[in-house]
Amino acid sequence: MGDRRVLILAEGRFTPLDAKTATCVIRYAPEEVVGVLDSRTAGRTTADVLGFGPPLPIVGTIEEGLALGPDTLLIGVAPRGGALPPAWRAVVAKALEAGLTVASGLHTFLGDDPELVAIAERSGARIVDLRRVPEDLPVASRKAALVDATVVLTVGTDCNVGKMTAAMELTLAARRMGHRAVFAPTGQTGLFVDGKGLVVDRVIADFVAGAAERIVLENAPGQDLVFVEGQGSLLHPGYSGVTLALLHGSMPDAQILVHQPTRTRTLNDEIEIMPLPAWIALHERMAGYLKPAPVVAIAINGHDLDEASAREWAERITRETGLPAVDPVKFGGEPLVEAVLTAMGAGKPAPVRAARGG
């Protein structure tokens, strides 16, 4: 996190569920945000819409947005259909004309658009396509196992369950506890909010694990703890490959399992979510073939729970799994960090010489 002054474009979509990037930036870097551009909620405040954070202004036009004095425009939602709608193009063009850095998480790269590039060149503005990935990524080869830092991967019982939030909360908690800790993002939101990283879901399949490996190697020096943002789920029919690639590429020393207790079926495919002990066994097994990585705690996504219910769920999950459980957004990630440190008491696990049967 730095000293940017960010205007977030969330046109027509500024809701907690829809505008994941916008919401996360406001949660974790509110001091950097000058306002949100969304004509649908214009006039209200971000606190009013989101239910948390400072009451930042929501404006309806780019002109009002520029009046807030931003130096960066972040495109915080994807347009329906993928292509840049004409109205958004005009917003981006005006931001670039005004000299703002435009950071985009869109699949279509703004930096490949000759018209926008020409405007940026005239004004000296910068276009940052967050999803653009380096072309020299390696095929992973267990090098991430060699770093001195303790590497923790957040994994989940479904996609869109809070793996990025958990990794961020773990990082903040570890820092509060006096450790040198870094958040290693693997998605566009995390990449914008904090730290070095790259958007692994844009990487060509053969190099996803290599991308995770590079993320660990680049983030680890000088740190005690590296918290790698997980993606997808090992049992998601579409994303399981990315999840496994992250696990085998990042070579974590420990895993934190993220779970939303009230979600009983997966979002996309409505498959019944299996019990947590089976999830823990699955993740420890798939990691353990190449390097042991115990699941040391459960991070609860309790966005739809009050504090009392979140505590009840935590107790129930601890009884079920024998592991510490906490909603880190509500109560801080300290117990999760403690669980990592306890598990690492005997030192980092070493990679196996022979793949071991599960």
Added chain:
Amino acid sequence: MGDRRVLILAEGRFTPLDAKTATCVIRYAPEEVVGVLDSRTAGRTTADVLGFGPPLPIVGTIEEGLALGPDTLLIGVAPRGGALPPAWRAVVAKALEAGLTVASGLHTFLGDDPELVAIAERSGARIVDLRRVPEDLPVASRKAALVDATVVLTVGTDCNVGKMTAAMELTLAARRMGHRAVFAPTGQTGLFVDGKGLVVDRVIADFVAGAAERIVLENAPGQDLVFVEGQGSLLHPGYSGVTLALLHGSMPDAQILVHQPTRTRTLNDEIEIMPLPAWIALHERMAGYLKPAPVVAIAINGHDLDEASAREWAERITRETGLPAVDPVKFGGEPLVEAVLTAMGAGKPAPVRAARGG
């Protein structure tokens, strides 16, 4: 396989291990090959170099190659370093000038090279970049489970162990047995040799399973059996994600495990290869969370074994696993197809409603 007349460019690399594409095309479509271009082995025959197949000429220059009357130039090896060396560029240019279709499996697309495109446009030649993948691939959602055909995925105990060859031999054997069977390639070699398919290792990570799903949906209609070419291995530190994506995207009804008995450590990482029963359990478990897919037989890669040794290994493997085992290149894939049909006696497995613990 069709009625092309193919000249294979394998410059400096025409050996069985190095020129996988060239070797496979000569093995499975020899009637389409007019010769090989490789100045290092020029003057010998392909049978002499490979130890199998018809004695096709190997020539040292593109001019000699054109004299063989090809209509297609297949780039059958990747240049060291990735970029197109000037000498190869001259060969491709001459082939295009002569009106040949140039089919390339290189990561760098010839169709993006303005100079080569201009030549092709002048002569009416066609450039086919085998690794170019469609941009509209879906995220997989278990749709492949719905096809009527029996879907078989070849999986392996390492990368580069013979999954494509096994799928091809299974297809040929099934056809000999009177079944409607199709080979569904997922790599460049298979794609050139036969059938509809796409090169999944070029697909952006989120869509690999979706690519596998589409391959099954496109190949299945009108077939009894679809043999999907597997990729990588579930325990390869770099490629495991692709392997799992293929498993969860193609939703096979059965798996054939490919193993080279003399390989005790993995090629790239020198991890000891675990015993076959553990491999079988791993694959059945990772498939079974979403849809049961028994491993029904072992395909032996016996390229370094004589017939007697291959038979001995088959017996030993059957004792170890309780499953039929055969080297399909030496003895035909019929026993493997039989194993699939026997396992499907009770009908295709259905996808699970709830993910099941392993």
